[in-house]
Amino acid sequence: METAYLIETVIKIVVVLLVFSALAGLGTYFERKVLAFMQRRLGPMNVGPYGLLQVAADGVKLFTKEDVIPQNVVAPIFKIAPVVTAATAFMAAAAIPFLPQFTIFGYTVHPIVADINIGILYILGVMGVGLYGPLLGGMASANKFSLISAARGAAVFISYEVVTGLSILAPIMMVGSLSLIDFNNYQAGGFGDWIIWTQPVAFVLFWIAAFAETGRTPFHLIANDHEIIDGFGTEYSGMRWGLFFIGEYANMFFMSFVIPLLFLGGFGDGSLLGALGLLGKMAFFFFFFLWTRAAWPDVRPDQLMWLCWKVLMPIAVLNILVTAIVLM
Amino acid sequence: MFEAIAFYLFSFLTIAMFYITVTTSQALYALSALAAGMIFISAFFFILGADFLGAVQIVVYSGAVMALYAFGMMFFDTTRDVKEKKGNKYLITGLATLAAILVVVIVSAPLIGENISAYYPMTEGAGNTQEIGMVLFTKYLVPFELAAVMLLVAMISGIVLAGKKMDLSLTLMSDREIIEMREEKNKKVLL
Numbered sequence: 001m002e003t004a005y006l007i008e009t010v011i012k013i014v015v016v017l018l019v020f021s022a023l024a025g026l027g028t029y030f031e032r033k034v035l036a037f038m039q040r041r042l043g044p045m046n047v048g049p050y051g052l053l054q055v056a057a058d059g060v061k062l063f064t065k066e067d068v069i070p071q072n073v074v075a076p077i078f079k080i081a082p083v084v085t086a087a088t089a090f091m092a093a094a095a096i097p098f099l100p101q102f103t104i105f106g107y108t109v110h111p112i113v114a115d116i117n118i119g120i121l122y123i124l125g126v127m128g129v130g131l132y133g134p135l136l137g138g139m140a141s142a143n144k145f146s147l148i149s150a151a152r153g154a155a156v157f158i159s160y161e162v163v164t165g166l167s168i169l170a171p172i173m174m175v176g177s178l179s180l181i182d183f184n185n186y187q188a189g190g191f192g193d194w195i196i197w198t199q200p201v202a203f204v205l206f207w208i209a210a211f212a213e214t215g216r217t218p219f220h221l222i223a224n225d226h227e228i229i230d231g232f233g234t235e236y237s238g239m240r241w242g243l244f245f246i247g248e249y250a251n252m253f254f255m256s257f258v259i260p261l262l263f264l265g266g267f268g269d270g271s272l273l274g275a276l277g278l279l280g281k282m283a284f285f286f287f288f289f290l291w292t293r294a295a296w297p298d299v300r301p302d303q304l305m306w307l308c309w310k311v312l313m314p315i316a317v318l319n320i321l322v323t324a325i326v327l328m
Numbered sequence: 329m330f331e332a333i334a335f336y337l338f339s340f341l342t343i344a345m346f347y348i349t350v351t352t353s354q355a356l357y358a359l360s361a362l363a364a365g366m367i368f369i370s371a372f373f374f375i376l377g378a379d380f381l382g383a384v385q386i387v388v389y390s391g392a393v394m395a396l397y398a399f400g401m402m403f404f405d406t407t408r409d410v411k412e413k414k415g416n417k418y419l420i421t422g423l424a425t426l427a428a429i430l431v432v433v434i435v436s437a438p439l440i441g442e443n444i445s446a447y448y449p450m451t452e453g454a455g456n457t458q459e460i461g462m463v464l465f466t467k468y469l470v471p472f473e474l475a476a477v478m479l480l481v482a483m484i485s486g487i488v489l490a491g492k493k494m495d496l497s498l499t500l501m502s503d504r505e506i507i508e509m510r511e512e513k514n515k516k517v518l519l
Contacts, residue, residue: 072407073407074354074356074357074406074407076357077356077357077360080360116379117379117455117456117457118379118380118383118456118457121380121383121384121387122379122382122383122386124387125383125384125386125387125390126386128386128387128390128391129367129386129390131394132363132390132394135394135397136356136360139356139397139400139401139406139407140356140406140407142407147401150397150401151398151401154394154395154397154398154401155398157391157394158391158394158395158398161387161391165387177455177457178380178457
């Protein structure tokens, strides 16, 4: 039993790592294509059919490029920073149920690496640690733009963590559990049971905070190309820079799984349709990340902090109060 | 067996990280080692089955150390060594060792004196989070509320310290003073 469990867990970890590393690569392709179509361009076309092999070309380039460590950087921290981003993104995935449980060759598989009973808290905490990557990279780089990016990273982190925590508190009070499986079962009754109908405010707040968490466009201020070059990534090259990218895209995918699981019914009753539904919802939220990037301008750091502290946090607190009164 | 391996691995890592934090003269090394050590400590909670506390350890300390980074960024050039002013080396080492031993004795003496035992029985069917809630809102209600009040006081004083003209109170001022203040403000805007 013990050995079987161990082998199963290791296999799950490897599958999650491989699938989402590959998806992160494909995510860059989707992003370029979606952005291109929204801006009336073609996007990558030359490598493979419809430019599909562009991902492989990028991979070859990143892997074979020389790994430059500039002279004045703090080398150990500089080297470890990209690993922090990528590793924490995948560690957070340990508590996400990607699919309902299914039986294959008479063996029941739970597609979740570790079903801990505080899933959502763990996921948000570990994803938050992911912002240490840009922070450390920026501070160790000995580059002024990188340092500005690190300072912004710290400000963003402190601002959005409050909103995520408070917005998620109201649904947690309703469900009475922190496990994503319990969240899913609470909403398993069908379309009418989704938490979004009872907690629309929390849903919108959490969605906004998700953009800050993943550092996507309206809040892409830690690596704004037109202000601070590539921010924390300015001094990086080769696969170390690639690891930042993998971490960012993996985080986007995991966030796109977590939002439907929390608010939009997850995989429902666990049928095949429910599983496909979860994948469809995930695809929509991932697409929305790209859509926003094409359609919206970036905000300034002070605007983000103003939004988080003076607008979103009071709304979240009020939402908790109202929920508590209704629940009583 | 896995528990033992995990325990020794993480205790080694934690101690190594905090050793780096104390000994290095590089602000960036010290802060990063501190953050890593804090996160490794959460592993002990997970090993003991206290999942909630483990996750809270990660959430709280990653945020707290992040604030320390912000201060480090403001005060030091984090890519250079900080020149420390060192006094009597032996005195510092001796006092620090003595303090550490004292803390260990103070905490562990009652444990050895009367065999350690759990105060509260496990509640059937209640999870980790519910158990903490039950203890927090029964036995430890007063310390919990006191901590909450203290945090509120800290927050309000922080706002007062950081905000502009927070030392003025409109209710205590006469109408004339308020009008004067407004006119002054308008003048500044016009200038």
